[in-house]
Amino acid sequence: MQNVTGWVSLCACAVAAFAQSRLDQYRALQPEEPRPLFFRYMEGPAQTGRPVEAWNASFSQLMGLIVKAQSEEAPRDRVIAYLNQFKDRYPDQIVLLHYNGRARLPQFERERFFPGHWIHYEGALVTSDIPATEEDTTFSVERAAGLFRMNQGRYRNQGDDVTVCELSEDGRPDWSRCEEMKLIAVDGAARTLTVRRARYGTAARSFSANRAWAAAHVIEGPWVNDNP
Known part of the structure; x- marks a missing residue:
C-alpha cells in the first residue's frame, strides 16, 4: 500500500510540475507589471479577413488576447484560425476565450438546449x-x-x-x-x-x-x- 501511495504522490507531483511549467511560459502570469492584454477588438478584423501578417502586427504587441471565438453572440467562425496561428507564432502570449452567457443567440448550438x-x-x-x-x-x-x-x-x-x-x-x-x-x-x-x-x-x-x-x-x- 505504501508503494502505491508513493507512486500516486509522485505522479501527482509530476502532473503539477508539468502544468506549472506550461503556465510559466506566459508573460501575463509572471510577476512583472503591468500585464496588458488586447480585449476583443481583434475579432472584427479577423472575421472580415484582414491579412494575417497585418493582424499579427497589430495584436502581438502586448501579453495576449481576450477574444470571442464562438458565434454565440455574433458570427465569429473565422476567428479560430487566426488564434491558432497566433499561438504557434507567439507561444508566450496568453489567449483567453470571451463567452457571453447572457446574450447567447438561440440558434447557436441549439441541439443541446430545449x-x-x-x-x-x-x-x-x-x-x-x-x-x-x-x-x-x-x-x-x-x-x-x-x-x-x-x-x-x-x-x-x-x-x-x-x-x-x-x-x-x-x-x-x-x-x-x-x-x-x-x-x-x-x-x-x-x-x-x-x-x-x-x-x-x-x-x-x-x-x-x-x-x-x-x-x-x-x-x-x-x-x-x-x-x-
Missing part, C-alpha cells in the same frame, strides 16, 4: 387556437401590453423571442411540448401577437385556446443586425 433551459419573463395564457403552420401567425393572449416587446436588440429592430407551450393538467407550462417563435408585431389593445413560426429547430405545432402559454425569453441583445 425551451425549458431559457429564463422567461412573465407570460400570458393563449386565448385563441394556433394552427400548425409555418406561415406567420396572429393569435390572442390574455395580456400582451408590457409582456411582449418589439424594437429590441442592439439595433432596436427585432421583436422578442417567444416560447409557446402546452399547459399540463395542473396548469403549468409543459416545456417538452413547445414551439419557439419570433415576435414580429404586438397589439396591446387588441391583445394579439403576430409571430414567425418554427424557430431555432422547433417544429410548427397546433395549440388550443386556453390550453397554452406564451412567454418571452429573458435576454440581453441580440447584438447582430439580423436575427431571423
Whole structure:
C-alpha cells in the first residue's frame, strides 16, 4: 500500500510540475507589471479577413488576447484560425476565450438546449387556437401590453423571442411540448401577437385556446443586425 501511495504522490507531483511549467511560459502570469492584454477588438478584423501578417502586427504587441471565438453572440467562425496561428507564432502570449452567457443567440448550438433551459419573463395564457403552420401567425393572449416587446436588440429592430407551450393538467407550462417563435408585431389593445413560426429547430405545432402559454425569453441583445 505504501508503494502505491508513493507512486500516486509522485505522479501527482509530476502532473503539477508539468502544468506549472506550461503556465510559466506566459508573460501575463509572471510577476512583472503591468500585464496588458488586447480585449476583443481583434475579432472584427479577423472575421472580415484582414491579412494575417497585418493582424499579427497589430495584436502581438502586448501579453495576449481576450477574444470571442464562438458565434454565440455574433458570427465569429473565422476567428479560430487566426488564434491558432497566433499561438504557434507567439507561444508566450496568453489567449483567453470571451463567452457571453447572457446574450447567447438561440440558434447557436441549439441541439443541446430545449425551451425549458431559457429564463422567461412573465407570460400570458393563449386565448385563441394556433394552427400548425409555418406561415406567420396572429393569435390572442390574455395580456400582451408590457409582456411582449418589439424594437429590441442592439439595433432596436427585432421583436422578442417567444416560447409557446402546452399547459399540463395542473396548469403549468409543459416545456417538452413547445414551439419557439419570433415576435414580429404586438397589439396591446387588441391583445394579439403576430409571430414567425418554427424557430431555432422547433417544429410548427397546433395549440388550443386556453390550453397554452406564451412567454418571452429573458435576454440581453441580440447584438447582430439580423436575427431571423
